[in-house]
Amino acid sequence: MTDHYETLGVARDAGQDEIKKAYRRLARELHPDVNPSADAAERFKDVTHAYDVLGDAQSRAEYDRGPQPGMSGFGFGDIFEQFFGGGGRGQGPRPRRQPGQDSLLRVDLELGDVVFGVHRELRVQTAVLCSTCDGACTAPGTREERCTMCGGSGHVQRQVRSLLGNVVTSQPCQVCQGHGTVIPSPCPTCAGHGRVRAERTIPVDIPAGVDTGLRIQLPGQGEVGEAGGPAGTLYLEVNVKHHDVFSRSGDDLLGTLEVSMPDAALGTRTTVEAIDGPVDVEVKPGVQSGDVITIGGRGVTRLRGAGRGDLRLGVHVVTPTRLDRRSEELLRELRERTKAPAPSLGEFKQGLFAKMRDRLRL
Incomplete structure (x- = not known):
């Protein structure tokens, strides 16, 4: 703990006038307007605090009494500090080397x-x-050099008057920022x-x-x-990033395979360009819009585990919209030959709507 008499440079039996003169001399020497250095500013605070304690007869008497008998060398201020925090008793200097941020x-x-x-x-x-x-x-x-203000401890202690008596506080040294070295x-x-x-x-x-x-x-x-x-x-x-042709569902790749109406009815084989190269696709006769053709092992490599997912192609049967006269005649003939029923409401099929939802996801 800092000795206030030593801070002012006076003896312990010095009179009040001598204490006042010592304070005025040091204040003129260390005032920030006269001495702008950081060391002078810190000493000016110490000198002012010392005079606040010793310049008043009652607070000086309390300071002179120090630790009370039966307290094992600790004053009431020390007990206050232990319970309510003084910020550094028993602590060492703060390491300058710190872990980096993520x-x-x-x-x-x-x-x-x-x-x-x-x-x-x-x-x-x-x-x-x-x-x-x-x-x-x-x-x-x-x-680096040892800090002369805190003696390398990284903290400075001050005794402050309070309603509970003299409280000893410990704060990081402002000269070395608590590192103990400069x-x-x-x-x-x-x-x-x-x-x-x-x-x-x-x-x-x-x-x-x-x-x-x-x-x-x-x-x-x-x-x-x-x-x-x-x-x-x-x-x-x-x-x-978004891909114009394929999307992902877990380890599977999803795409849309557009099939002409004749190929959907008759079936066909074709080759499409997948993410990692060409792949052969078989379209079976009678395939419907919403059916899914699965090509195993042409999806995404599994992050955890072996192998790859699948490539799943949702079929979209493309109905022709522009027909010449001969094509219309052939389709009418086909309709007659297959005895295609007229459009009508049939039994509700949940699976049909599931296929429609799958198509929308593609």
Whole structure:
């Protein structure tokens, strides 16, 4: 605890006039208008506080009494501090080296990227280790020095008068910011922080099967901490962009296969271009709109597990809208030959509407 008599530079038996003269002399020397240094400002506060205690006869008498008998060396103010907090008794200096913060980066992927996975070189703006001081925060050839204000403890203690008596408080030292050391010559590159802002290129292998909203965790790829502290975690938030032909449902790929009315009636074989290349498709005779043709193993690679999902093609039978006279004659003849019934209300079929919903999802 700071000795107020020592702060004012007077003996313990000094008279009130001597205490007042000592305060005025020091106040003129340390006042911020006369001495703008940070050290002078801190001492000015200490001197003013010391005079507040010793300049009043009653508070000086309480201060002189100090710890009371039977209290094992602790005054009432010390007990108050223990229960209500003094901010630093028994604490050491605050480490200058701190862990870095985590970062979040959005990554846009094509649908094809998630089928088999993709390698990306990501460029990010982040905090990196200062190459000049290597995180030491000091200029080359210099080092940190012990703080003379707190003696390296990182905290300063003050005795404050209150209704409960003298309360001893402990606060972080304002000169060293609680670190216990000061940096007389900060690194010119990082200004004493041990890190700088820079652009980094991070190679990333994005696994197959990821989907929008999933976060990939990269420990140690976030921001470097103060004074070269360990880097945080970089989180990559995946966003799969819209595809004009295919959409995704779990590990399956969904698409629409447009089939002409004759091919739907007679059946046909065709080849379509899937995400990963051509695939043969068989359209069976009599296929209806809403039917689904499944090609196994041509979907998305499973994120957890082996194999791939399926490619599911919803059939859309295309009815011709422009017919020449001969085509109309043939269709009329077909209608007569197949004895096609006239349109009418039939039995309600839930499955039909399920197919319609599936079609809308495609």
